[in-house]
Amino acid sequence: MSALLTVNDLKVSFNTEDGVVHAVEGVSYEVEPGKTLGIVGESGSGKTVGTLTIMGLTRAANTQISGQAIFDGEDLLSASEQQMRAIRGDEIAMIFQDPLSSLHPFFTIGAQLVEAIRVHNKVSKAAARTRSAELLTMVGLSDARDRLSSYPHEFSGGMRQRVMIAMALANEPRLLIADEPTTALDVTVQAQILELIAELQAETGTAMIIITHDLGVVAEVADEIAVMYAGRIVEQASAAELFANPQHPYTRGLLASIPRLDRDRSSGLDPIAGRPPSLIAPPSGCAFHPRCPRAFDRCPAELPPLEPAAAGSEHLVACLLSPEERSVKQ
Amino acid sequence: MIRYILRRLLWVVFLLFAVSFITFVIFYLLPSADPAALRAGRQPNPALVASIRHQLGLDQPWYVQYGRYMKNLIFHFDFGFSYQNGVPVRQLIFSRLPASISLAAGAAFLWLVVGIGVGIIAAVRPRTKLDRASMGLALVGISAPVYWLGLVALYLFSSDIGLIPILPGANSYVPLSEDPFAWFTSLIMPWCVLAVSFAAFYSRLLRGNLTEVLNEDYIRTARAKGLSERRVVFRHGLRSAITPIVTIFGLDLGILLGGAILTETVFNIPGIGRLSYSSIVRSDLPVIQGTVLLGAFFIVFANLFVDIFYAFLDPRVRYE
Numbered sequence: 001m002s003a004l005l006t007v008n009d010l011k012v013s014f015n016t017e018d019g020v021v022h023a024v025e026g027v028s029y030e031v032e033p034g035k036t037l038g039i040v041g042e043s044g045s046g047k048t049v050g051t052l053t054i055m056g057l058t059r060a061a062n063t064q065i066s067g068q069a070i071f072d073g074e075d076l077l078s079a080s081e082q083q084m085r086a087i088r089g090d091e092i093a094m095i096f097q098d099p100l101s102s103l104h105p106f107f108t109i110g111a112q113l114v115e116a117i118r119v120h121n122k123v124s125k126a127a128a129r130t131r132s133a134e135l136l137t138m139v140g141l142s143d144a145r146d147r148l149s150s151y152p153h154e155f156s157g158g159m160r161q162r163v164m165i166a167m168a169l170a171n172e173p174r175l176l177i178a179d180e181p182t183t184a185l186d187v188t189v190q191a192q193i194l195e196l197i198a199e200l201q202a203e204t205g206t207a208m209i210i211i212t213h214d215l216g217v218v219a220e221v222a223d224e225i226a227v228m229y230a231g232r233i234v235e236q237a238s239a240a241e242l243f244a245n246p247q248h249p250y251t252r253g254l255l256a257s258i259p260r261l262d263r264d265r266s267s268g269l270d271p272i273a274g275r276p277p278s279l280i281a282p283p284s285g286c287a288f289h290p291r292c293p294r295a296f297d298r299c300p301a302e303l304p305p306l307e308p309a310a311a312g313s314e315h316l317v318a319c320l321l322s323p324e325e326r327s328v329k330q
Numbered sequence: 331m332i333r334y335i336l337r338r339l340l341w342v343v344f345l346l347f348a349v350s351f352i353t354f355v356i357f358y359l360l361p362s363a364d365p366a367a368l369r370a371g372r373q374p375n376p377a378l379v380a381s382i383r384h385q386l387g388l389d390q391p392w393y394v395q396y397g398r399y400m401k402n403l404i405f406h407f408d409f410g411f412s413y414q415n416g417v418p419v420r421q422l423i424f425s426r427l428p429a430s431i432s433l434a435a436g437a438a439f440l441w442l443v444v445g446i447g448v449g450i451i452a453a454v455r456p457r458t459k460l461d462r463a464s465m466g467l468a469l470v471g472i473s474a475p476v477y478w479l480g481l482v483a484l485y486l487f488s489s490d491i492g493l494i495p496i497l498p499g500a501n502s503y504v505p506l507s508e509d510p511f512a513w514f515t516s517l518i519m520p521w522c523v524l525a526v527s528f529a530a531f532y533s534r535l536l537r538g539n540l541t542e543v544l545n546e547d548y549i550r551t552a553r554a555k556g557l558s559e560r561r562v563v564f565r566h567g568l569r570s571a572i573t574p575i576v577t578i579f580g581l582d583l584g585i586l587l588g589g590a591i592l593t594e595t596v597f598n599i600p601g602i603g604r605l606s607y608s609s610i611v612r613s614d615l616p617v618i619q620g621t622v623l624l625g626a627f628f629i630v631f632a633n634l635f636v637d638i639f640y641a642f643l644d645p646r647v648r649y650e
Contacts, residue, residue: 057553081559089556096554101547105646106569116555151645167555 003030004207005054005175010067010077012046012053019280023049025231026067028306029224031175036201036208038222038239040215040254042276046231047211051177053077055092056084071175090120093168095197097180099160103152109136109163110148116170135166140196158189162196169200176201176208182217194220215254219243227251230277230287233306237315247309247317247326249294286320294321334649335638342630349626350400353619358392363613365413386413399619409623410616412609419620422605427624428505430601432513433593434586436521441528442579446572448529449536453571454563456541465537471530480523480596487519501598520597524590528582532575539571546570573643577636584632588625 012024024046031037039047052058054069054076069076071092076084096102104112113132114125123131129148136144139162152160161181168176178197182190198221201208212218218225218239225242227235227250235248246252256270274291277283283290289299298320309315310323319326366383367374383389387398402408409419448468452461486492488499497519504512543549544567552566553559589603598604602621609617641647 055554057550085556085558087556088554094551094554096547096551098547102551104548104552104566104569106644108645115557119556153646164551167551 002032004033004072005031005209006068006070007050007054008068008070010050010053010069011065012049012058013064015062015064016280021279022231022282023279024053025282027228027231027233029226029233029236031207031209033174033207034201034205035223036210036221038218038225039209039211039228040213040218040225041228042213044276044279045228046279047228048179050228051094051179051209051211055088055094055177056081057088086120089116089173090171091173092175092177093171093173095161095164095168095176095178095181098184099157099164100152100184102164103160105152108149108151109155113148113163113167113170116167120171131170132166135170136163138169138200139163139166141166157185158192161185161189161193165193165197165200169204169206172204173206176206178208178210180212181210183212183214190217197221215243215258227254230282231279232287232318233316234288234319235315235317236306237309241315245309245315245327247315247323248288248319249292249321249326250288253291253293286318294325296320331638331641331649335634338634338637342634345630346623346626350403350619350623351396353622354392354396354399354615357613357615357618365613365615368612369413399616409620412617413614414609414612414617419616422617423602423620423624426600426602426605428507429503429599430587430589430594430603432506432517433520433524433590433599433601434583436517437524437528437586437590438579438583440521441525441532444525444529445532446536446575448533449540450563450568452533452537453540453544453567454559461537465534468530468534471526472534474526475592476523476527477592477596479526480520480593483519483523484596500596503597503599517599520593520599523596524586524593532578535578536571536575539574540567543567543571573640576639576643580632580636580639581629584628584630585625587628587632589621 007027007029010024010027011022014021014023027046027050029037039050041047049058053065054071056076056079058065059081065077067077071087074083076087079087103109107115110129110132113135114128117123117128117131118125121128132148133144136147141147141159141162152163155163161184165181181197182193185193194217197208197210200206201221208221210218210221222239225237225239226233227242227248229250235242235246235251237245237247242251243255246255250272253270253272257272259269272291273293277287277290283300285298285300285302286292286295286304289295292299302320304318304320306316306318309317309326317326364379366379366386366388369382369386370379380389387395399410402410407420409423411418412422448464452464455461484491484499487494487497489495489497490499492499498512498516499519502512502516504516506513540563544563549562549566552562557566587602589601589606591603591607593599594601594603595607602624605617606621606625608614609621637649641649
């Protein structure tokens, strides 16, 4: 099956007063129709900037963008703003992190949904309103008709995120980008929202990129996972493979820092030491080396390429350790 | 909402009472010229001054005078008579009000259009030359005193003393009811001069608000929907950024309706501002009282309207 979205060597940097921020440093991945790619990384790893750039939302005088993002045979990075407007919200839609700040506080839910529908479809207001009510019912809100005249502040966090999902799915997009869709929600609501997203995805057959810092989230919904660090993908594999056989010391660190019920409590958690690197002056060589427990003399000097973990494998990793060394338990 | 408005109206009554009382007390506590002596003319004899004093009721204790003033005001809507020429204060105020309203309304229209326009242009092109130039100019506009601007404008454009005599100068005000065209041309300069600092302030305020709003998450959502940039800025951005402007506009207009003293004086426009200025110079208490009460009335009502209007602008605001 051919990919719906192919990202090739995407680079994004911003000029700021403090220097050039290299937010994304050559990222490549594919998303197939109906599949879910999880992009995992700490804040500042470039995961959000990368997808916003694909949507054409980072274009500005102080931004440099290079590479390709082929969607349906067309390069989104070189498309005109007008072409991008036709694609945004129609072919590719987004769900954002904080549903309170992502909905306009002065407009009713109905007005915001109707607007999303009518940008891309020539339908009457009444028809768009009917469709909006259907969408709200679809995302599990009762009394959808009445809810249309409510304002965002009258809803709970979970309900607001359901509205955001309804708005994103309004025009049946082929690709849905969910940027930390559950981070701002209560833990119990998080599970419901993830379930809802997975359900709707199965129904509509839309492809999805889910961005998160939470490996638990991607474990539930992603088919393929890419782990990002300092603007680069450091490991990429199918979800099952990545959890069963993590290769990169950073991925292992992420897994070790998740609390687990099946582990002895006295063993404690293993947080990754140090802080995320500066994107203005990133560490030389492998950007993770200052925090890596397995770093050796080559790490500060050489930039590891993203290569198959073993010959012929689809599991990719960017680490200078040999496959044998990587599999040794720390 | 109704209960809220009623409660606020009670406050308005109380505030106006307090304002009238304080004005009265200040007038009697602070040193000022003797109104009776001023009225008596160039060569007053003590008997004449005493008779005028008695005639104006100035020989009674201040609280008796205040009580009589308030009684007439409340029961007959009577503001008393000018100490200076015996004309009823109500008549003085109502004859001056149209000029002040003309000046304030025209200037307000001008500064809203210019201030909002410049603010939007600067906000959508942040850090460009256009942005920096307009904001720099705005800073000059805010800093320039209105009387100085007025004199410069007269010196440049007025038909009598101007370098480029294209507009009627000071003392040319004609009521709208007499000659609409002359009314309009005579007010062009005062409108512009009065509007400068407001337009400058509003444009800077709107630029700040709008730049901030355009970085909000919900603006990113609007863009992600595929809306045109025009719709993003005007419908989603401006809707939020304009709210504080509405508040300030209500208050500014309220203050100006009570008289723009400096502008009216420079251009010699017979409005409330000049009336209050001349009444202060002549220790003409009834006129001072009248203009102060009128100003206070406009300000407290502007406040009330702004607060009520806010509930319609921002659905999150609800008054109990």
